[in-house]
Amino acid sequence: MKELYQKIKEHIENADAILIGASNGLSISEGYNIFADDNWFQENFSDFRSSYGIHSILEGSFYHFPSVEAKWAFSSRLISRKCYQEEPSQMMKDLHALVSSRDCFVVTSNTEDHFIPAGFSREQVFEMEGRMTQSRCASDCCEDVYENREDILRMAKAEKNGLVPSELIPRCPRCGSPVTVNFADSQLFFQTRQFQNKMQDYQNFVRKYRGKNLVILEFGVGWRNRMIKEPLMQLTASEPNAVYITFNKGEIYIPNEISDRSIGVDGDITEALREILISSSENCCRPQTPPPHPSDTL
Ligand SMILES: [Zn+2]
Structure with a gap:
């Protein structure tokens, strides 16, 4: 593995x-598993498990609660603990440290908004399925979105017996409906200005580095994923200088067409990032300025 990590570093x-x-x-890999009835979920949501039979974050996020007060009790507890009160993990800090000297763009379906606390800028990150740190009108009367830190922390603090006090439920300033977490819960999400603008940023980034040495790092994306993985594999196929490096535990998929420019890392992502960060590439003793790009010398 050591040679593999050195190669990736290079x-x-x-x-x-x-x-x-x-x-x-x-x-x-960070310990946030939306599918699992794991220790974290049981410790933090035992009341919701017994009252509603909810056994995972995913189930709770899409559960039809009997009231908006109960819905926000679940969501504000989850979001306050996972998005606003946790320190960035070593894994996310390692990832940022590894790429911070290069122009970088992130596309993710993860909604817990952990890239920004680790050091990435808002402009660099495209949450393709929304993020929990943003709210919008539940009636979709408009496309406005709101940063929800204050609302969430206030509700989480006041929550009692699985209910948030009614007067703390945040409401849309335009129509008065309760707001909801800004997830991609319908096709409308993908038509919003916010989504379209981010998609444009993604395309501009790809266009800017056409023909250049683009390194694609893919983490924990299922082999059938069409939103993130498929476009990344297609991009690798169409960019002769691109390198595709995919990290996934027990599920590495690399198509034959791009196998000569791809690397698969089958194992724990936290460990792999740490090892890559501390490994020294073959270039370690050479001057820090990057070598001239072949296209610059033509
Ligand atoms: Zn509204």
């Missing part, structure tokens, strides 16, 4: 830009 150091794709597997 690719990153020689990159003009880095494109990151991330999905559930990255969250799970």
Whole structure:
């Protein structure tokens, strides 16, 4: 594995830009598993387990609660603990440290908003399925979105017996409906200005580095994922200088067409990132300036 990590480090150091794709597997490596009835869920949501039979974050996020007060009790507890009160994990800090010297863009279906606390800028990250740290009108009367930190922390603090006091339920300033977490819960999400603008940023990034040394780092994306993985594989196929590096535990998929420019890392992502960060590439003793790009010398 050591040679593999060194090779990856070398690719990153020689990159003009880095494109990151991330999905559930990255969250799970951090200990945030939306599918599991694990220790964390049982410790934090035992009341919701017994009252409603909810056995995972995913079930709770889409559960039809009997009242908006109960819905926000679940959501504000989850979001306050997972998005606002946790320190960035070592894994996310390692990821940022590894790529921070290069122009970088992130596409992710993860909604817990852990890239920004680790050091990435808002402009660099495209949450393709929304993020829990943002709210919008539940009646979809408009496309406005709101940063929800204050509302969430206030509700989480006041929550009692699985209910948030009614007067704390945040409401849409335009129509007065309760707001909801800004997830991609219908096709409308993908038609909003916010989504379309981010998609444009993603396309602009790809266009900017066409023909350059683009390193694609993909973390924890299932082999059948069409939103993140398929476009990244297609991009690799169409970009002769791109390198595709996919990290996933027990599920590495690399099509034959791009296998000569791809690397699969089958194992724990936290450990892999740490090892890559501390490994020294073959270039370690050479000057820090990157070598001239072949297209610059033509
Ligand atoms: Zn509204």
